[in-house]
Amino acid sequence: MTDTQAIKDRVDIVQLIGEYIQIKKAGANWKANCPFHHEKTPSFMIHPEKQIWHCFGCGKGGDVFTFLQEMEGLDFPEALKILADRAGVKIDTFASEVNKSQRNRIVEINAKAAAFFHNFLSQMSAAKPAMDYLLKRGLAQNIIEEWTIGYIPEQWDLLTQYLLKKGEGIDDLVASGLTIKKEGADISKKKGFYDRFRGRIMFPIWDAHGNVAGFTGRILVETENSGGKYVNTPQTPVFDKSRLLFGLNKAKVEIKNKDLAVLVEGQMDVIACHQAGMKNVVASSGTALTFEQVKMIKRYTNNIAIAFDADAAGQSAAKRGIDVAMEQGMNIKIIQIPEGCGKDADECLKKNSEVWFKAVENAKEVMVWHFDSNLNNINKNDPKQKQRVAEALLSEITKLAHGVEQDHWLKRLAEALGVEFSVLRAEMSKMKVRYKIVANDQKNGVVLPEKSDKSTILAENLWALFLKFPRLAEEFILSLKPGYFINTQFLTLYENVNRQYNESNKIDPELLKGESVDVLLLKGECEYDEFDEKTRKKEAVSLICSLKNEWKKKEKSRLEDFLKKAVAENNAEERARIMSEITKLESENYNSILI
DSSP states (O other): OOHHHHHHHHSOHHHHHHTTSOOEEETTEEEEOOTTSOOSSOOEEEETTTTEEEETTTOOEEOHHHHHHHHHTOOHHHHHHHHHHHHTOOOOTTHHHHHHOHHHHHHHHHHHHHHHHHHHHHHOGGGHHHHHHHHHTTOOHHHHHHTTOEEEOSOSSHHHHHHHHTTOOHHHHHHHTSEEEEEEEETTTTEEEEESOOSEEEEEEEOTTSOEEEEEEEESSOOTTSOOSEEEOOSOSSOOGGGOOBTHHHHHHHHHHHTOEEEESSHHHHHHHHHTTOOSEEEOTTSOOOHHHHHHHHTTOSEEEEOOOSSHHHHHHHHHHHHHHHHTTOEEEEOOOOTTSOSSHHHHHHHHHHHHHHHHHTOEEHHHHHHHHHHTTOOTTOHHHHHHHHHHHHHHHHTOSOHHHHHHHHHHHHHHHTOOHHHHHHHHHHHHHHSOOOOHHHHHTOOOOOOOOHHHHHHHHHHHHHHHSHHHHHHHGGGOOGGGGTTSTTHHHHHHHHHHHHHHSOOOGGGOOSHHHHHHHHHHHHHHTTOOHHHHHHHHHHHHHHHHHHHHHHHHHHHHHHHHHHHHTTOHHHHHHHHHHHHHHHHSOTTSSOO
């Protein structure tokens, strides 16, 4: 058995895909809205027995490896390593290929660095001030262990030298962001390199799979040359801040169970929440919530409660994140910590954990929060104030993904301002022109495949129907001709089915092998699962008649081309033969399924 097959056997494709998107049972299979293009009707199907997936909207499909590659933007060796680790399969066949991937090597380097930082904090007397600081911040010893928090002392190249002795290459250390290369550094002598993180408490940042993607280092003792209070790993092949959420690897199961993600600002906020028993909490690590981060949250829930620092920077970042989440149709609530109870989740939990839990429980719907914020102390007799508030709230209403919601809040705004509904509707229409909302497909960069010709589409639908209902295929197989499938990919399938029927008077899809058959079976489940006997028969008749008529048009066009040539060559015999074929073709009844 190959490495890849062993991984496929151990990784449940339904469970894997279910960690990324919300899926629903559909007979023996599963269906969902495709994550690779925008759609309202589910056309993404998963076949658990065959361990494959396929979208009939954008045409993408494959197995666990291709799904992970598409979702995470990975090469095959990178997807292979993630799934091998998940399955507990030791890679032999592709070991060299996996090791060739710099991304995989950086993941290994980060894991070693995280262990080094944590061991230094736990075991070295030089780390006592760092440990004292963490304990003073209220972190329990078991939480420090669970989150692999570490420390590195103020030395120039302690980590770099350690990792070089472990056999890591200097180029990979620089690419990981852990090591900085000085100008004029000598690679051959490994001189002129120093650690990015020095004298800092280290927080590993994991991706959703539990791999260490990078680090945040908090300075322990600030000096003139210590740099910022917090330093992050720079952009690397593994670390992209806009595509990571701190704590998601530990929170994703609870987010799904509670159908709610709580978003806080900092890493200490996340850790403090988890320590207090609220484990569905993640952080965007001080940046505004991005489109990619919202997509990650939507894998597990459509509901998000956002807490942010009360300062101007915190509110500005939260506002940008709220806009992104609204445009993706998320249900958003705003967590408001009562005045005097702390500026963030960490402070609030230290003062009174009950206050924080109640603040999350009583979080306001985002539009209620917008209305309360903008309508507070407004002078309704001042038309300029009313206009300002109307513009502010209409811009938020415009971002709502659904028309019914927009209508509801327009009415609320009209009542609150004492303005005619029609006036606000007209204002919003103008605003929509000014603020064109970018469609999800454009954001995703998805290019839908060019539409196939009509014969191919008809043939695909017919075979999906026949493979879903084999007895229907047995009833109509003699109504088909090879010519109907010329210039489509279904000619071989027709020949195999026809041969099977001629030999046994039966059609058994299980005996038909090939990836195309598996995809057609999925399509049948997706599109024809609810067809009763009468409806499926009517559909078969319609598809066959349409196929015949398409073939007739093409056949007539082909014969007419030959006729023109015969006329040009003054070949009377050939011209008469072709005319006879055209007459015969036109006399046949192609609105019937009878031959």
